[in-house]
Amino acid sequence: MKPTPPPIDPTKRSLVPPEPELSPRAAKNIVRVFALLLAIPLAFEIASWFTVSKTNLAAATVRSGMQWVLTHALTEGNREVFLGRDGWLFDQHELDRLVHARRDGNEVRSDLIKLAARLKEQDTQLLVIAIPERAALYPEQIRPGRYANVVRLDDESVKLGELKAAGADVLDMTDALWEFRDRELAFFSQDSHWTPEAMKMVALTVNKHVREKFPRLGSTETPIINATILEHTDAGDLARRLDPLHAANLLGEEGADLISIEGIEPSGKSPIVLHGGELMRVYDDATLSFGGGGKPPSAGFATQLATLLGRPVDVRGLPGPDEKHEDKKLVIVLLPMAELVP
Structure with a gap:
């Protein structure tokens, strides 16, 4: 039998205070703010x-x-730039691509397949060089962990296989750069472009590949050149997208040692054509990152490759639908993997 509870003294009852209400004056002040x-x-x-x-x-x-x-x-970036670990910045589109959040298609791969067919008719080889994105090579700067291999999309090999089936020769530099990043920095932490060291490694690989498959296109003579070492610093294009006014004060600056080469200028008469965008122009264009803002440094991929091959190359932008390649023996296209497989 339950004990009878003692009676509650009315004088000791707990009173629940009423819900606070905003006065009309306070509400108007909030609206004004x-x-x-x-x-x-x-x-x-x-x-x-x-x-x-x-x-x-x-x-x-x-x-x-x-x-x-x-x-x-x-520790936040903005809607365009993601702030990762150790001050690493990433274009939000890179992350969206890896997680399949947003994948806008393009016609780059289909255009290259058509280009390969046209070149095949005139007995000209197409060589496509695919460069991975920063997020694929440095996933630990986005999400901490131990990564045994590069992070890449499942359908990359299938899409690159379509290019090979069309007759294009494809150099996928993803695995090579994954191994390279353990020895040296492949990409800057605050800039979207590759480092001069990574660019030189790819140029060496392409030079070896061309000399093995097209021995007549590589010269055995050493060109007479004038090389100058330039030390350039830059806050990075990704940092400028966070803070256009004081990017250097936000996360500091990074340095790049460039080798500017004179004496082997591009030539439209060369049997080798090199197509590319910012990957190709980044150390040749004074307006791009680490360009110096003055005279173009002549230290980009085209200059490095021409020096290694021992002959000038015909340097062009990204190939258009009506691009002409008469009297050419080799057409090289340097592209980010994200453009080949968006």
Whole structure:
């Protein structure tokens, strides 16, 4: 039988306080604060119509301060750049590609298949060089762990096989660069481009491949060149996408030792054509990362490959649908893997 509880003294009852309510005045103050916060960007935008330089500078300064707090206090990047471990930055599109979040297709691979067919008719070989992305080679900077192999998409080998079936010769540098990264840095931590050392390793591999398969295209004579060592520093294009105004103050700068070579200039008469984008131009274009902003350094992939082959090459941009290759014996296309297999 349960004991009878003692009676509750009415004077000692617990009173539940009522829910707090905002007064009309407090509610209006909150609305005013939010309205002010929303109006600040609009005010900068309107003012920029009249005082462009001063207003843009003020807006960039505010952005720099906010990004510094996000980076150093909250370890966050922005919607375009992911901040990984040890100050490593990654383009968000790289991560989206690896996790299949968003994969926008392109016509690069199909265009190369058509190009291989056209070149085959004129007895010209197509050589495609595939370079992996930074996220594939440095996954531990995104998610901590021990990775036994490179992170890559399952259908990469299938898609590259389609190029080979069409008659193209494909050099997939993914595994070679995975081994190289254990010895030297293959990519910068704050820049989207490869290091000069990784570029030179790929150029050596391509030179060996060309000399083995096309021995007549490589010269046995050593060209007369003038080589200059340049020491360049840069905050990195990914860091500038976080903070366009003070990128160097955000995460510091990185250095690159370039070998600028003069004496073996590109030639349209060469039997070898080299197509490429920023991977090819990064150390030849003064406006790109580590370019120096002045005279082009002449230290890019085309210059390195021509020096190793001992002959000039015909340097062009990415191949177009109506690209002409008459009297050419070898067409080389240097591309990121993400463009071949998006």
